[in-house]
Amino acid sequence: MAFPRPIATTRSATGIPTGRLAVWWVIASEIVIFGGVLGSYIMHRLGHPDWHYQSAHTNTAAGAFNTLVLLTSSLFAVLAHQAAQQKDGKKAARFLVFTVLGGLTFLIVKGFEWASEIQHGYTLTSNTFWSFYYTAAGLHGFHVLAGMVIMLFVAADARHNRELQRVENIGIYWHFVDVVWIFLFPLLYIAK
Amino acid sequence: MSSATADAGHGHHDQGFIKKYLWSTDHKVIGFQYLFTGMFMALIGGFTVYVFRMQLAFPGMSVPGFGRVTAHDYNSLVTTHGSVMIFWVAMPVLIAALGNYLIPLMIGCDDMVFPRINRLSYQLFLVSSLVLITSFFVDGGAFGGAWTAYPPLSAKAAYNLTPHGAPLWLVAVALEFVAFLLGGINFITTVMNSRAPGMKMFDVPIVVWMIVIASIVFMASVGPLVAGAVMLLFDQTVGTGFFDPSRGGDPVLWQHLFWFFGHPEVYVVLLPAMGIVAEIITVFSRKKLFAYKTVLYTAIGTGVLSFFVWAHHQFVAGIDPRMANIFSVTTLLISIPVAEMVFVYIATLYGGSIRLTTPMLWALAFIGEFLIGGVTGIFLGASGSDIYFHDTYFVVAHFHYTFFPIAFIGSFAAITYWFPKMFGKMLNETWGKVHFWGTIIAFNFIFIPLFLTGARGDHRRIYDYTHFPDLMKAGMQEMRVLATLALVVLLAFQVVFLVNFFYSLVKGKKAEQNPWKANTLEWVAASPPPHGNFPELPTVYRGPYEYSHPEAKDDYWPQNQPPQTA
Amino acid sequence: MISHYLEQASTFARDIDNLILLITLTVGFWFLLAQFLFFGFILKFRAQDGKKAQYISGENKWEKRWVSLPHYATLFFDVLIIIAAIRVWQDVKMTLPQADSTVRVIAQQWAWTFVHPGPDNKLDTADDIRTVDELHVEVNKTYHFELQSRDVLHSFSVPVFRLKQDVIPGRTIKGWFKPTMTGGFDVQCTEICGIGHGIMAARVLIENAADHAAWVKANAPQVAAATPADNVPTGGSR
Numbered sequence: 002m003a004f005p006r007p008i009a010t011t012r013s014a015t016g017i018p019t020g021r022l023a024v025w026w027v028i029a030s031e032i033v034i035f036g037g038v039l040g041s042y043i044m045h046r047l048g049h050p051d052w053h054y055q056s057a058h059t060n061t062a063a064g065a066f067n068t069l070v071l072l073t074s075s076l077f078a079v080l081a082h083q084a085a086q087q088k089d090g091k092k093a094a095r096f097l098v099f100t101v102l103g104g105l106t107f108l109i110v111k112g113f114e115w116a117s118e119i120q121h122g123y124t125l126t127s128n129t130f131w132s133f134y135y136t137a138a139g140l141h142g143f144h145v146l147a148g149m150v151i152m153l154f155v156a157a158d159a160r161h162n163r164e165l166q167r168v169e170n171i172g173i174y175w176h177f178v179d180v181v182w183i184f185l186f187p188l189l190y191i192a193k
Numbered sequence: 194m195s196s197a198t199a200d201a202g203h204g205h206h207d208q209g210f211i212k213k214y215l216w217s218t219d220h221k222v223i224g225f226q227y228l229f230t231g232m233f234m235a236l237i238g239g240f241t242v243y244v245f246r247m248q249l250a251f252p253g254m255s256v257p258g259f260g261r262v263t264a265h266d267y268n269s270l271v272t273t274h275g276s277v278m279i280f281w282v283a284m285p286v287l288i289a290a291l292g293n294y295l296i297p298l299m300i301g302c303d304d305m306v307f308p309r310i311n312r313l314s315y316q317l318f319l320v321s322s323l324v325l326i327t328s329f330f331v332d333g334g335a336f337g338g339a340w341t342a343y344p345p346l347s348a349k350a351a352y353n354l355t356p357h358g359a360p361l362w363l364v365a366v367a368l369e370f371v372a373f374l375l376g377g378i379n380f381i382t383t384v385m386n387s388r389a390p391g392m393k394m395f396d397v398p399i400v401v402w403m404i405v406i407a408s409i410v411f412m413a414s415v416g417p418l419v420a421g422a423v424m425l426l427f428d429q430t431v432g433t434g435f436f437d438p439s440r441g442g443d444p445v446l447w448q449h450l451f452w453f454f455g456h457p458e459v460y461v462v463l464l465p466a467m468g469i470v471a472e473i474i475t476v477f478s479r480k481k482l483f484a485y486k487t488v489l490y491t492a493i494g495t496g497v498l499s500f501f502v503w504a505h506h507q508f509v510a511g512i513d514p515r516m517a518n519i520f521s522v523t524t525l526l527i528s529i530p531v532a533e534m535v536f537v538y539i540a541t542l543y544g545g546s547i548r549l550t551t552p553m554l555w556a557l558a559f560i561g562e563f564l565i566g567g568v569t570g571i572f573l574g575a576s577g578s579d580i581y582f583h584d585t586y587f588v589v590a591h592f593h594y595t596f597f598p599i600a601f602i603g604s605f606a607a608i609t610y611w612f613p614k615m616f617g618k619m620l621n622e623t624w625g626k627v628h629f630w631g632t633i634i635a636f637n638f639i640f641i642p643l644f645l646t647g648a649r650g651d652h653r654r655i656y657d658y659t660h661f662p663d664l665m666k667a668g669m670q671e672m673r674v675l676a677t678l679a680l681v682v683l684l685a686f687q688v689v690f691l692v693n694f695f696y697s698l699v700k701g702k703k704a705e706q707n708p709w710k711a712n713t714l715e716w717v718a719a720s721p722p723p724h725g726n727f728p729e730l731p732t733v734y735r736g737p738y739e740y741s742h743p744e745a746k747d748d749y750w751p752q753n754q755p756p757q758t759a
Numbered sequence: 760m761i762s763h764y765l766e767q768a769s770t771f772a773r774d775i776d777n778l779i780l781l782i783t784l785t786v787g788f789w790f791l792l793a794q795f796l797f798f799g800f801i802l803k804f805r806a807q808d809g810k811k812a813q814y815i816s817g818e819n820k821w822e823k824r825w826v827s828l829p830h831y832a833t834l835f836f837d838v839l840i841i842i843a844a845i846r847v848w849q850d851v852k853m854t855l856p857q858a859d860s861t862v863r864v865i866a867q868q869w870a871w872t873f874v875h876p877g878p879d880n881k882l883d884t885a886d887d888i889r890t891v892d893e894l895h896v897e898v899n900k901t902y903h904f905e906l907q908s909r910d911v912l913h914s915f916s917v918p919v920f921r922l923k924q925d926v927i928p929g930r931t932i933k934g935w936f937k938p939t940m941t942g943g944f945d946v947q948c949t950e951i952c953g954i955g956h957g958i959m960a961a962r963v964l965i966e967n968a969a970d971h972a973a974w975v976k977a978n979a980p981q982v983a984a985a986t987p988a989d990n991v992p993t994g995g996s997r
Contacts, residue, residue, distance in 0.1 A: 007304035008730065009297060009387040019306045019386050026378045026412070033416025040417065041424070041435075041446055049441055125431055129441040132433040136424060264954040339951045345928060346911040352868065352953055438929025444912060445927065478804065484817030487826050509914065510925045511932050514852040518845050525837040532833045533826050537817070539793065540825040542800040544813030549805075557801060564793055568786045575840050577778045577847030581761070581921040584914065584949040649764045650918035652949040660960040663765075663918065663945040741812040748811055 024170045028177045031144070035181050038140060039188065042133045046192065055130040056192065058123055063114045064190040067107050068182060074103025075179045078172040081159075085169060090162035097156035097168065100175060104149040111142055134189050141185055144178050218308035219724055224294030225615070226315050227285045228608075230322060234281035237326075239684055241274040245656070250670075250677035252657040265354065267656035268337030273329070275340030276362065279458070280369050281322055283600035287465040288411075289318070289373065291607055292380050292404040294615065298715035298722060299398050301389025301731040301753070305379050314375040321368035328361035336362035339654060341451055344436035344444045348428040360429045367422040370415050377408035389714065389753075391733035396752065398713050398737040399488055403468030407461045410496045414457035421450035448510055452503035459595065460499045464492055466603030467534060470556045473610050474538060475738045476711045477553035478545030479748045482738040483537050491530035491537070498527045508579045517576045524574035531567060535560060546741070546748070550709075551625035555606035558633050559598045566594030569644070586647030590640040597636055605632075605690070612694075613708045617721040618701030624693040631686030638679035642672035710749045713737045717753050761921075768944060768965065769920035770937045774847045776921070781843055785836045851922070855935055858903040862894065866906070866913035866926045869955030871946065877979045888978045892961040897971035898941050906932040914950035917963055925950055938965040 010019055046052055081096035115135075125135045148171070155171050158164045214222060240258075247254065248262040255261050262270070293311065297304055305311045329335045336358040338347040347363075350356035384405045388397065424435040425447065434440030436447050475482050482488065504512060504520040538560055547553070569591040572578050582588060605628075612620045643651075651664055651673075658664045658673075707716040714733070718726050731753035739750040760783060761776045804812075815822060861882055863874035873894040877886035882905075888895075896902055906915055908928040916923040920936050946961035966974060 007302070007306075007308060007725075009302040009304050009383060010306045012302065012387040014388050014392075015385050017386070019382055022386060023307065023378055023382045026381055030374050030378070030412045030416060033413055034419050035416075037417025037420030037450060038424075041420065041450070044446065045441070045443065048443075125427070126433050129434050132424075132427065132435055136427065136433075140420075140423065264957055268951065268954055268956070337954065343912055343950070346951065346953060352911050354954060438927070444929075479806075479812040481814060481816055483815065484823065484826055487817070487823075509923045511927045511930065514848070517848060517852070521844055521848070522841055525841050526834075528837060529830060529833045533830055535793065536829040537826060539797050539800065540817065540822075542797070542804060544815060545800075545804045546806040546810060546812040547801060547804050549801075557797075561794065561797060564790060564797075568790045571786050571840060572779065572782050575778065575782060575844035577775060577844040577851070578782060580848070580851055580923050581775050581779070581918070583923055584916075648761055650945070650947075652916065652947050654951045655957040657957050660958050661945045661947065741814050743814055 020166055020170050024173050038137050052130045055128055059190045060114050061190045063110055064186050067110050068186050070103050070106050071179045071182050074100045075176055078175045082169045082172045085165040090159045090165055093168045094156040094160040097152050101149045101152050104145050137185055141181055148175050148178050218312050220293045220297050220305045223311050223315050224290045227290035231282050231286035234277050238274055238277040238282055241270040243684055245270040246677040246680050250674040264656050269335040271654055272337050272339050273335055283462045286604045287462050289376050296380055296383055296401055298726055299401050299713050301714045302387045303725045306383045306387055307379050310375055311379050314372045317368055317372035321365045324361055325365035328358045331357035334358055344447050348436050363422055363426050370419055377412050380408045381405055389731050389733045396733055396736045399471040400468030402489055403464040406492050406496050407464040410457050411461045414454045417450045418454040421447055448507050452506045456503040457499040460495055462599050466599040469603050469607045470559050473552050473556035473606055474541055476709050477550055478542050478547045479740045480541050480545040481740055483540040488537050491533045494530040502527055505574050508576050509583050521576040551622055552606050552610035554629045555602055559602045563598040584653050586643045586651040589653055590643040590647055593640050613704030614715055614720050616698055617704050618697050619704050620697045621693050624689055628686055628689040632683055635679045635683035639676045642676045646672050712749050712751050714752055766919045768938055768940045770939055771851045772921040778843050778847050782840055856901050859900040861903040863905045864915055867909035868953050869959040871961040878975055886979050894963045895974055896938055896965055898938050898965050898967055901937045903935050911952050912950045913948045913952050916947040916949040919944040941965045941967055
């Protein structure tokens with residue numbers, strides 16, 4: 002089922018492999034999307050000093066734990082990249098699975114957080130702070146999920162030492178998702 | 194996906210119709226898919242404008258082919274016309290169709306770098322078109338809050354009375370954005386990495402540069418609106434209050450998100466059209482493009498500046514009046530690179546050997562008509578006069594003098610110029626010229642009257658002016674009727690184009706490999722190019738516009754011709 | 760230019776018209792020059808048998824003038840227009856001259872409510888005069904207006920005043936005008952506001968002092984003037 006590549010894909014006038022170049026452009030377009038959400042949120046936040054009464058009800062401990070989880074998973078992504086560079090596909094695949102498990106932990110913690118907040122009556126529609134909270138974190142969570150799915154496909158190929166360059170590409174994407182969370186966490190949980 | 198369809202080999206393939214035309218990863222087929230979808234959507238855009246212009250000229254009449262137009266219909270028609278023409282005609286034809294078709298051919302490679310992402314991009318675009326068309330037939334009808342979709346009107350069904358049309362419109366637009374983001378990443382990466390050996394940065398044809406710059410501008414501007422679309426969709430469907438002032442939201446925020454994208458979008462479609470014109474005027478005046486690098490820098494300058502002008506759409510929208518001063522300055526400054534680009538094109542004609550073929554007529558008409566659009570923009574960018582002109586028909590006429598040249602004159606130029614390459618047949622020149630003159634004359638008779646009614650106070654998106662005594666003074670209704678009649682004539686002349694297009698497709702004279710004697714690499718391939726494009730991938734020795742070079746034996750010097758044979 | 764078709768009925772109408780005239784003249788001159796060159800070249804440099812086109816790269820210094828001259832000309836005239844535009848803008852939108860009276864304009868789908876201050880010349884008192892789709896003002900008096908919306912965006916536009924300002928729910932937007940001639944003129948809503956956008960018309964009636972006083976007298980609610988209103992809804996956000 003391998004898809005035969007056109008010659009175009011194999012050329013590299015810039016010296017940067019095509020796949021990696023494309024990932025950078027994906028990230029560029031994602032930055033402006035998240036920039037739009039966060040910019041809108043910050044504008045609103047500055048106009049509504051009273052929102053810290055709302056943000057006090059977020060679970061900072063869970064958020065901090067999740068930050069740690071994501072950072073650890075990023076470390077596994079780096080280790081996977083190292084393994085891929087040494088052409089050790091099996092090892093790379095194993096580290097990628099660890100990364101996916103990190104993402105899974107993140108989502109499960111998030112699930113418990115949201116369930117408890119919704120139980121306490123803080124829903125998507127209860128206040129514009131919470132609308133931003135769920136929209137921004139939801140958009141991010143969606144990216145985590147997408148990254149996990151793609152990573153499993155990459156890992157499946159890497160196990161057989163195929164398409165090892167993709168291990169690095171998905172790693173770059175994963176670091177980006179991680180960085181977005183590093184912005185979200187203080188803005189949504191901590192800011193007073 | 195069988196390996197036969199996307200085989201990098203260049204032989205003949207036996208493929209089923211579906212694999213060849215609907216599920217193909219070949220950049221040329223995907224380009225055609227975009228082209229024909231865009232042409233079909235243009236028919237929708239044309240039909241809607243016919244209906245609402247008839248209502249304006251003859252209020253209350255039963256429009257042939259539609260029936261009586263209610264105020265509700267009118268708003269939906271206006272909204273659909275605007276959205277379709279920009280998102281489903283200009284974008285797919287100018288960027289996606291031409292970008293897909295031309296980029297690999299013009300940079301001398303066999304396909305896009307990510308053929309399957311390319312296919313996915315078209316499929317998403319097709320779904321977005323279908324979602325939009327679906328929205329015409331749901332309960333409450335198509336969205337009628339204008340293509341700018343300002344909340345709170347767009348956010349609550351109680352206000353816009355299109356409970357299903359509004360979210361469907363938004364979903365369609367958002368899907369369309371995703372499709373073009375995917376396509377754009379493909380274009381940029383392809384041009385960056387897959388140029389033919391020897392093709393340096395300044396050997397890339399201007400139209401390719403323009404599509405790449407446009408894709409980057411699109412990518413950098415659309416993000417906030419994608420975020421805004423998600424927020425607005427939540428406001429519409431689950432009842433959040435992002436844009437609802439009574440719940441801590443801010444309706445003006447949407448305007449910023451929208452125009453931060455919306456104004457760069459003008460340049461996103463302008464630049465490719467400018468690129469098309471550059472290719473055509475050089476070929477048909479046998480001239481080197483005047484100051485290639487200047488064109489490039491002005492295009493980049495326009496792209497960069499376009500991020501700092503958006504609020505000129507909001508001078509009277511309740512923003513801080515000091516902001517209007519800043520945006521007035523930036524807006525007028527953007528006239529500099531655009532004016533330079535036009536002057537460069539005029540200078541290119543100097544000393545040329547001009548042949549007025551159909552594509553050349555279109556390209557020249559672009560320059561002449563776009564100038565009108567450009568200079569009338571100054572009235573609107575200057576904050577003081579915009580107080581009066583904002584949201585009048587003066588604005589409508591102004592941006593049609595930019596968008597019509599971009600989306601239609603530019604596309605006709607491109608289609609008539611590359612038709613021989615695309616389909617291996619020549620278009621009929623006589624009918625091409627009939628279509629040209631009919632369209633251009635009718636176009637001016639539509640919008641010059643609208644400049645006048647706008648200057649006299651006609652405001653936009655009004656389905657019947659009889660409620661405004663000052664707007665029913667002598668001469669006003671006559672001008673509205675004139676514009677409408679000219680529109681009907683313009684639409685009628687498009688039949689000439691369609692007949693010429695499809696007749697030539699079947700019965701046209703067979704096209705040579707390089708009928709216009711042009712330099713760029715697409716003319717090295719056969720007409721039409723087979724899968725894989727070139728018998729052997731070309732190497733580039735010079736820039737794309739070496740026409741009438743003193744050292745060359747012909748008045749053209751193809752990019753791939755080795756120097757010693759010259 | 761505009762005044763040929765449309766009365767100048769406010770103090771700044773003439774300024775805006777003059778600005779439009781200035782832009783028309785400067786931009787028009789360059790537009791005609793560009794079109795003249797453009798058509799001139801097309802006519803002059805038509806293809807002739809045996810005559811080869813010139814090879815001009817446009818990269819050397821003399822040729823660059825084709826670009827640099829328009830560049831500086833555009834810049835110069837841009838600056839000129841910017842200065843003129845900002846002067847007008849300052850006057851219309853950024854200054855608020857001392858008012859003789861204040862009116863409140865409340866927009867909703869799809870009608871205008873005008874709250875006039877009544878005999879005591881103060882808003883939010885019991886003698887306010889509320890009218891629908893009819894604004895009464897006195898000629899040669901400076902008015903402040905307060906724009907409010909009850910639902911969606913609207914835009915308060917009076918073409919003869921050359922005045923336009925969007926109305927945003929949840930906010931009160933202030934501005935001013937000073938009518939300079941008597942008569943009745945259109946008030947438009949220029950921001951699409953739903954299916955009734957096209958019928959959201961009103962009239963502004965500019966009266967001389969005597970007529971205006973008579974109208975106020977005839978329409979003022981019969982109450983003690985200085986009593987603040989308790990239950991009179993004054994519009995604003997919902």
